[in-house]
Amino acid sequence: MNKIKHNKAECLEMFARLSEYIDNELDEITCRDIERHMASCKPCQVCLATLKRTVKLCENMKDQPLPQDFSLKLKHFIENLTEM
Protein backbone atom coordinates (compact mmCIF):
# COMPACT_ATOMS: atom_id res chain seq x y z
CA MET A 1 0.00 0.00 0.00
CA ASN A 2 1.16 3.48 -0.76
CA LYS A 3 1.57 4.81 2.76
CA ILE A 4 0.97 8.55 3.18
CA LYS A 5 2.87 10.25 5.96
CA HIS A 6 0.95 12.14 8.58
CA ASN A 7 1.06 15.60 7.16
CA LYS A 8 -0.35 18.54 9.01
CA ALA A 9 -1.53 20.50 5.96
CA GLU A 10 -3.27 17.45 4.55
CA CYS A 11 -4.93 16.73 7.90
CA LEU A 12 -6.19 20.30 8.09
CA GLU A 13 -7.67 19.99 4.64
CA MET A 14 -9.46 16.78 5.70
CA PHE A 15 -10.58 18.37 8.91
CA ALA A 16 -12.40 21.18 7.11
CA ARG A 17 -14.42 18.72 5.01
CA LEU A 18 -15.33 16.01 7.47
CA SER A 19 -18.94 17.09 7.91
CA GLU A 20 -19.53 17.18 4.17
CA TYR A 21 -17.96 13.74 4.00
CA ILE A 22 -20.28 12.40 6.72
CA ASP A 23 -23.27 13.96 4.93
CA ASN A 24 -22.32 12.46 1.54
CA GLU A 25 -22.03 15.92 0.03
CA LEU A 26 -18.64 15.49 -1.63
CA ASP A 27 -17.81 14.25 -5.09
CA GLU A 28 -16.40 10.79 -5.55
CA ILE A 29 -12.82 11.89 -6.13
CA THR A 30 -12.70 13.96 -2.95
CA CYS A 31 -14.25 11.07 -1.01
CA ARG A 32 -11.59 8.72 -2.32
CA ASP A 33 -8.84 11.19 -1.37
CA ILE A 34 -10.24 11.41 2.14
CA GLU A 35 -10.49 7.65 2.47
CA ARG A 36 -6.95 7.17 1.22
CA HIS A 37 -5.68 9.67 3.75
CA MET A 38 -7.79 8.16 6.54
CA ALA A 39 -6.42 4.69 5.92
CA SER A 40 -3.00 5.77 7.08
CA CYS A 41 -3.76 8.57 9.54
CA LYS A 42 -4.92 7.47 12.97
CA PRO A 43 -5.63 10.97 14.38
CA CYS A 44 -7.90 11.72 11.41
CA GLN A 45 -9.68 8.37 11.87
CA VAL A 46 -10.39 9.27 15.49
CA CYS A 47 -11.52 12.72 14.45
CA LEU A 48 -13.96 11.29 11.94
CA ALA A 49 -15.28 8.61 14.29
CA THR A 50 -15.93 11.04 17.15
CA LEU A 51 -17.55 13.57 14.84
CA LYS A 52 -19.78 10.88 13.34
CA ARG A 53 -20.73 9.80 16.83
CA THR A 54 -21.58 13.40 17.77
CA VAL A 55 -23.96 13.63 14.82
CA LYS A 56 -25.56 10.27 15.72
CA LEU A 57 -26.11 11.41 19.30
CA CYS A 58 -27.86 14.55 18.06
CA GLU A 59 -30.03 12.53 15.70
CA ASN A 60 -31.04 10.25 18.56
CA MET A 61 -31.82 12.95 21.08
CA LYS A 62 -35.09 12.31 22.87
CA ASP A 63 -37.99 14.74 22.62
CA GLN A 64 -39.65 16.22 25.68
CA PRO A 65 -43.41 15.79 25.82
CA LEU A 66 -45.56 18.92 25.65
CA PRO A 67 -46.27 20.02 29.26
CA GLN A 68 -49.87 19.13 30.06
CA ASP A 69 -50.93 22.64 31.06
CA PHE A 70 -49.41 24.12 27.93
CA SER A 71 -51.07 21.46 25.81
CA LEU A 72 -54.46 22.44 27.23
CA LYS A 73 -53.74 26.14 26.90
CA LEU A 74 -52.75 25.67 23.27
CA LYS A 75 -55.87 23.59 22.56
CA HIS A 76 -58.17 26.32 23.93
CA PHE A 77 -56.20 28.99 22.19
CA ILE A 78 -56.53 27.25 18.83
CA GLU A 79 -60.25 26.67 19.39
CA ASN A 80 -60.75 30.39 20.00
CA LEU A 81 -58.57 31.33 17.05
CA THR A 82 -60.44 29.13 14.58
CA GLU A 83 -63.90 30.06 15.84
CA MET A 84 -63.37 33.75 15.18
Next chain:
Amino acid sequence: MFNRPNKNDDEDSEMIRTINSGRKDLFHVLVDRYSRRLYNFGLKMCKDVQDAEDMVQDTFINVFRYLKDFRFETKFRNWLYRIAVSSCIKKKRRSKFAPEQELSLEEFVTGEPPTDPDGLPFWAAQPLDTILNQELGETLRKAILKLPKKYRMVLVLRDIEGFSTIEAADILNLSTANIKVRLHRARLFLREELKGYFKDEQNQA
Protein backbone atom coordinates in the same frame (compact mmCIF):
# COMPACT_ATOMS: atom_id res chain seq x y z
CA MET B 1 -61.02 22.12 -8.95
CA PHE B 2 -58.37 20.17 -10.81
CA ASN B 3 -55.41 19.55 -8.54
CA ARG B 4 -52.18 19.18 -10.39
CA PRO B 5 -49.65 16.92 -8.62
CA ASN B 6 -47.05 19.07 -6.92
CA LYS B 7 -43.57 17.95 -5.93
CA ASN B 8 -44.18 19.45 -2.50
CA ASP B 9 -47.36 17.45 -1.95
CA ASP B 10 -47.31 15.44 1.23
CA GLU B 11 -49.71 14.43 3.97
CA ASP B 12 -50.13 18.08 4.97
CA SER B 13 -51.13 19.34 1.53
CA GLU B 14 -54.54 17.73 1.44
CA MET B 15 -55.31 18.91 4.95
CA ILE B 16 -54.32 22.47 4.07
CA ARG B 17 -56.55 22.40 0.98
CA THR B 18 -59.43 21.15 3.13
CA ILE B 19 -58.87 23.85 5.77
CA ASN B 20 -58.60 26.52 3.08
CA SER B 21 -61.81 25.33 1.47
CA GLY B 22 -63.65 26.42 4.61
CA ARG B 23 -62.92 23.80 7.26
CA LYS B 24 -61.10 26.09 9.69
CA ASP B 25 -62.23 23.75 12.45
CA LEU B 26 -59.65 21.22 11.19
CA PHE B 27 -56.71 23.55 11.77
CA HIS B 28 -56.05 21.74 15.05
CA VAL B 29 -54.92 18.69 13.05
CA LEU B 30 -51.85 20.63 11.91
CA VAL B 31 -51.32 21.90 15.45
CA ASP B 32 -51.53 18.37 16.87
CA ARG B 33 -49.14 17.14 14.20
CA TYR B 34 -46.42 19.71 14.83
CA SER B 35 -46.80 21.24 18.31
CA ARG B 36 -44.52 18.77 20.08
CA ARG B 37 -41.75 19.06 17.52
CA LEU B 38 -41.99 22.84 17.47
CA TYR B 39 -41.95 22.96 21.24
CA ASN B 40 -38.77 20.91 21.32
CA PHE B 41 -37.27 23.14 18.65
CA GLY B 42 -38.20 26.10 20.87
CA LEU B 43 -36.57 24.54 23.93
CA LYS B 44 -33.29 24.51 22.06
CA MET B 45 -33.67 27.91 20.44
CA CYS B 46 -35.33 30.05 23.12
CA LYS B 47 -33.95 31.12 26.45
CA ASP B 48 -36.50 29.28 28.59
CA VAL B 49 -39.66 27.17 28.61
CA GLN B 50 -41.92 30.23 28.66
CA ASP B 51 -40.30 31.64 25.52
CA ALA B 52 -40.55 28.25 23.83
CA GLU B 53 -44.28 28.07 24.59
CA ASP B 54 -44.80 31.65 23.36
CA MET B 55 -42.90 30.84 20.20
CA VAL B 56 -45.12 27.82 19.48
CA GLN B 57 -48.25 29.90 20.00
CA ASP B 58 -46.98 32.82 17.88
CA THR B 59 -46.02 30.43 15.12
CA PHE B 60 -49.47 28.88 14.94
CA ILE B 61 -51.16 32.31 14.97
CA ASN B 62 -49.10 33.28 11.94
CA VAL B 63 -49.64 29.96 10.21
CA PHE B 64 -53.37 30.35 10.69
CA ARG B 65 -53.30 33.93 9.46
CA TYR B 66 -51.34 33.20 6.30
CA LEU B 67 -52.41 29.65 5.50
CA LYS B 68 -54.86 30.80 2.82
CA ASP B 69 -51.92 32.34 0.94
CA PHE B 70 -49.83 29.16 1.11
CA ARG B 71 -49.05 28.22 -2.48
CA PHE B 72 -47.29 24.85 -1.99
CA GLU B 73 -44.07 26.29 -3.38
CA THR B 74 -42.34 24.57 -0.51
CA LYS B 75 -43.30 21.81 1.87
CA PHE B 76 -45.62 22.99 4.65
CA ARG B 77 -43.13 21.77 7.26
CA ASN B 78 -40.38 23.98 5.80
CA TRP B 79 -42.71 26.99 5.75
CA LEU B 80 -43.74 26.28 9.34
CA TYR B 81 -40.12 26.30 10.51
CA ARG B 82 -39.44 29.49 8.57
CA ILE B 83 -42.18 31.14 10.62
CA ALA B 84 -40.89 29.54 13.83
CA VAL B 85 -37.35 30.77 13.15
CA SER B 86 -38.56 34.30 12.59
CA SER B 87 -40.50 34.13 15.85
CA CYS B 88 -37.33 32.91 17.62
CA ILE B 89 -35.33 35.78 16.17
CA LYS B 90 -37.89 38.29 17.42
CA LYS B 91 -37.52 36.80 20.86
CA LYS B 92 -33.79 37.04 20.63
CA ARG B 93 -32.25 38.13 23.85
CA ARG B 94 -28.67 37.95 24.82
CA SER B 95 -27.94 34.73 26.58
CA LYS B 96 -25.22 34.60 29.15
CA PHE B 97 -24.69 30.95 28.22
CA ALA B 98 -24.21 31.49 24.52
CA PRO B 99 -22.63 34.83 23.63
CA GLU B 100 -22.81 35.67 19.94
CA GLN B 101 -19.23 34.79 19.17
CA GLU B 102 -17.75 33.37 16.00
CA LEU B 103 -16.49 29.81 16.08
CA SER B 104 -13.35 29.37 14.04
CA LEU B 105 -12.14 26.10 12.64
CA GLU B 106 -8.69 26.78 14.05
CA GLU B 107 -9.79 26.65 17.65
CA PHE B 108 -10.80 23.05 17.18
CA VAL B 109 -7.55 21.97 15.60
CA THR B 110 -5.18 23.55 18.10
CA GLY B 111 -3.68 20.66 19.97
CA GLU B 112 -3.42 17.29 18.37
CA PRO B 113 -6.53 15.28 17.70
CA PRO B 114 -7.08 12.65 20.39
CA THR B 115 -4.93 9.65 19.73
CA ASP B 116 -5.33 6.33 21.36
CA PRO B 117 -2.83 3.68 20.38
CA ASP B 118 -5.36 0.92 21.05
CA GLY B 119 -8.07 2.35 18.85
CA LEU B 120 -10.95 4.79 19.09
CA PRO B 121 -12.03 6.53 22.30
CA PHE B 122 -14.65 4.35 23.94
CA TRP B 123 -17.54 6.79 23.34
CA ALA B 124 -17.01 6.47 19.61
CA ALA B 125 -16.37 2.73 19.66
CA GLN B 126 -19.24 1.52 21.87
CA PRO B 127 -22.67 0.79 20.37
CA LEU B 128 -24.89 3.88 20.54
CA ASP B 129 -27.36 2.22 22.95
CA THR B 130 -24.61 1.52 25.46
CA ILE B 131 -23.65 5.14 25.92
CA LEU B 132 -27.05 6.81 25.47
CA ASN B 133 -28.49 7.59 28.86
CA GLN B 134 -30.32 10.40 30.56
CA GLU B 135 -27.17 12.06 31.84
CA LEU B 136 -25.61 12.13 28.41
CA GLY B 137 -28.86 13.47 26.98
CA GLU B 138 -28.70 16.29 29.52
CA THR B 139 -25.04 16.99 28.73
CA LEU B 140 -25.83 17.17 25.04
CA ARG B 141 -28.80 19.46 25.66
CA LYS B 142 -26.64 21.83 27.69
CA ALA B 143 -23.87 21.74 25.09
CA ILE B 144 -26.36 22.68 22.36
CA LEU B 145 -27.59 25.62 24.45
CA LYS B 146 -24.00 26.81 24.80
CA LEU B 147 -23.64 27.15 21.03
CA PRO B 148 -23.89 30.70 19.72
CA LYS B 149 -27.33 31.07 18.17
CA LYS B 150 -26.33 31.33 14.52
CA TYR B 151 -24.60 27.95 14.78
CA ARG B 152 -27.27 26.44 16.99
CA MET B 153 -30.04 27.25 14.49
CA VAL B 154 -28.21 25.37 11.76
CA LEU B 155 -27.25 22.38 13.90
CA VAL B 156 -30.76 21.95 15.29
CA LEU B 157 -32.40 22.20 11.87
CA ARG B 158 -29.94 19.81 10.24
CA ASP B 159 -29.03 17.20 12.84
CA ILE B 160 -32.07 17.22 15.11
CA GLU B 161 -35.00 18.27 12.94
CA GLY B 162 -33.56 16.40 9.96
CA PHE B 163 -33.77 19.09 7.26
CA SER B 164 -31.40 18.82 4.30
CA THR B 165 -28.71 21.41 3.61
CA ILE B 166 -30.88 22.98 0.88
CA GLU B 167 -33.95 23.06 3.10
CA ALA B 168 -32.03 24.61 6.01
CA ALA B 169 -30.61 27.23 3.63
CA ASP B 170 -34.11 28.03 2.46
CA ILE B 171 -35.53 28.24 5.99
CA LEU B 172 -32.73 30.49 7.24
CA ASN B 173 -32.23 32.49 4.04
CA LEU B 174 -28.57 31.53 3.87
CA SER B 175 -26.41 30.03 1.16
CA THR B 176 -25.82 26.28 1.27
CA ALA B 177 -22.08 27.01 1.66
CA ASN B 178 -22.83 29.04 4.75
CA ILE B 179 -25.01 26.27 6.19
CA LYS B 180 -22.20 23.75 5.69
CA VAL B 181 -19.58 25.95 7.35
CA ARG B 182 -21.78 26.70 10.35
CA LEU B 183 -22.88 23.09 10.71
CA HIS B 184 -19.32 21.80 10.70
CA ARG B 185 -18.20 24.28 13.35
CA ALA B 186 -21.25 23.56 15.49
CA ARG B 187 -20.59 19.83 15.34
CA LEU B 188 -16.94 20.33 16.24
CA PHE B 189 -17.97 22.47 19.19
CA LEU B 190 -20.32 19.74 20.44
CA ARG B 191 -17.68 17.10 19.90
CA GLU B 192 -15.33 19.02 22.19
CA GLU B 193 -18.02 19.25 24.87
CA LEU B 194 -18.78 15.53 24.62
CA LYS B 195 -15.10 14.68 24.71
CA GLY B 196 -14.86 16.56 28.00
CA TYR B 197 -17.89 14.74 29.39
CA PHE B 198 -16.56 11.30 28.52
CA LYS B 199 -13.11 12.15 29.85
CA ASP B 200 -14.63 13.08 33.23
CA GLU B 201 -16.72 9.92 33.16
CA GLN B 202 -13.67 7.79 32.60
CA ASN B 203 -11.67 9.57 35.28
CA GLN B 204 -14.42 8.94 37.81
CA ALA B 205 -14.75 5.30 36.90
